[in-house]
Amino acid sequence: MNADVLLANLPALLIAVPLFGAFMTPVFGRFLPKIRDAWVILASFAASAVALLLAAQVYAKGAVVYVFGAAPGTGAVPVDSGGIPIRILFNIDGFGAFMLVSAAIVSFAVILYLTVSQSRRSSRSEFYALYLLLVAGVFGMVSTGDMFNFFVFLEINSLAASALIAYHRNGGLAAEGALKYLIVNTVGGLMILFAIGLLYAQYNSLNMAVIASSLSLTTLNLLALVLFIAGLATKAGAVPFHFATPDAYSVAPSGVTALMIVASQAGLYGMFRILFSVYGGVFTSATVGWIVIVLGVLSMFIGVTMAIPQKDIKRLLSYHAVSQTGYMLLGVGVALAVLGDVTLTNAFGQMAMEGGLFHIINHAMYKGLLFLAVGAVIYRTGVWNLNEMGGLGHKMKWTMIFFLIGALAIAGIPPFNGFASKLMIYESTFAFNPAIAIIAMVVSILTLASFMKVFHSVFMGPELPEYAGVREVPKRMLAGMAILAVFVIAFGLVPDLVVDTLITPAADALLHQGQYILSVLGGGL
């Protein structure tokens, strides 16, 4: 077994490596507990390495199509099947590779953080196993080309995340948040399953490319589309489906919340995949695009107005996460609204799509950094109420710097990455409809105001006597935060390079539905 075999089967390893790591973790936890932490970090590193290698392969050579269980030498379409793929296949194009890059970086940074911050708790083998399974679920959700496989990975995602939320168990609060998250996500998943069933009954195939090539806009398909948008908006935490998000994010361990941001963005991936690659060519008017834009504007506005009066610091950050999801929906919604019109797409539709997609990875980086920094503060002080904190900047200098980087990035201040993606969204939506762009800018100003308040109350001010014994957090936690901070700064300093390498292939992959169908049905091997 040499390197060629491994490189040819990278999509299989993408799921097999974190799954194998997760299955072995309880065994290590029982028999060899000293090396369990090292095994978990090694498994997460291997999984992220496979994801980054696969993304590099996709960027170099185009979409990768991998069939599970096919005889060696046959492609996606067997010769005697009449032109339809029979087995499950992974179809990783530019957009999937982009989401893999984001998930790989965040998951590795967070496991470095979690192995230290949860080191004083019990039953950690199960916790780490669930973490690796959540990583596997996110990787699978963004790579698959099969509808029911997408649903299975969505189930893995929701269930692992809700089990992880309930880890701290602090007097029943975490259990309530986990239960709400579980119920809301299960209902969303069932809506998606119903829609998949409707599509399968009509076209007798579960493959996304086959459904895309034979789809037309009948009443049943419109109903399926509505169910898909509702179910996936529930997963992504958009308004008005956001009710589980603040409760769940605020009671979970901080590293877990940073990874759940990525997991909820996998729900956004699903929505864009359904809207552009499966239903792409059949839209005759801009109605669906306007629906997505309205969801985006509502999320932005309601998220930030609910965040301003919060006292619980993690709840405040969760409402800001809802608000930033609105920016992504806004950018991609504008692109969807002008999808049929080539001149408008070239004028500002492509830039809107690129802005929305760039915001996905930026949000994962800076929101992850913010949650990790806040988690570090809670780890040392034990309080999460803003009224009781103060003057921590004297002792926790590195944490303060990381929080400042994250806060400036989320507010859209140059030279951090939030500015680049927000600028693209502002320009394109202003050309589309000036009122929406003005709402987006007002929301950004309110975000800046909210974070100035948080920064001042946590880190500034005189040193309080009850926090006299507080020291800086251990080095491994700082290393995890540093990885994310490096990307926040780097993406802000060279945004053009990032857009050309990562974002434009993703936007092209979404906008050109024919390419997606061709890579599977045109004999992709």
Next chain:
Amino acid sequence: MARCSVPPKLAIFLIIAVTLILLLPAFGLSFGHPLASGTDQYYIDHSQEQTGSNNVVTAIVFDFRGFDTLGEATVLFIAVLGVAMFFRRTH
């Protein structure tokens, strides 16, 4: 403990109404005479020679779509891990 703000009769009416709205277009599908059946026919014709099992359902579950079975076994594992983690005793 919050009190439910919707009266029970209205809640039941809404549930039945939403169920009917979702089910009614589904009756437009033709049961028993599907519009397209290429994939199903392929499974019935070729499962014995390609997988070697007499049971077509098992062949689909474990061979043609075996990857989904791995996913479902993982979901069961997650559920059991969640229960074990949640009911742990911290001695």
Next chain:
Amino acid sequence: MVTGLIGRTAGRLLVPFIFIFGFYIVAHGHLSPGGGFQGGAVIATGVALVLVCYYYRECMEHFIEAKNFKLIESAGLILFICTALAGLVLASGFFFNWLNASGGLFGNAVEYGANVGDLFTAGIIPVLNFAVGIEVFGGLSVVLLYMFAGLKETTKEEDDAEPHNFAQTEELP
């Protein structure tokens, strides 16, 4: 919790039959309806019967503990994914049915159409059935054991000291 002498004896008699029946369902997954998930659930009912018939503390002395079943569950899943990865190692592809019609362990060929049904056919499908059966058995037993651990139990001495008056019942109002 404990049942009377009749319950315990009947349980002791029934448990091997339950295990064999569940094993039969798992093993014949590719010939008759059944398979890993269904058979594993049947085997787990055997463990449920043992838990109902005997004291929880007594079970713990005889191997029926949550941590042993967690190991069984992990072993089932590791067998599943190693079988799938073996297809990768043998240069075929992940999840390829590499034992089918190969003359190896489960590798007899199947004649087309309705036939009697040979147990040693269908390649990796029986192996995967066993793996899933072991996993479901282990998983459901773990859940049962964790639920039982929360029950408040009387001890054997308390039960023996108190006389059971099955003949006398109170008058209902």
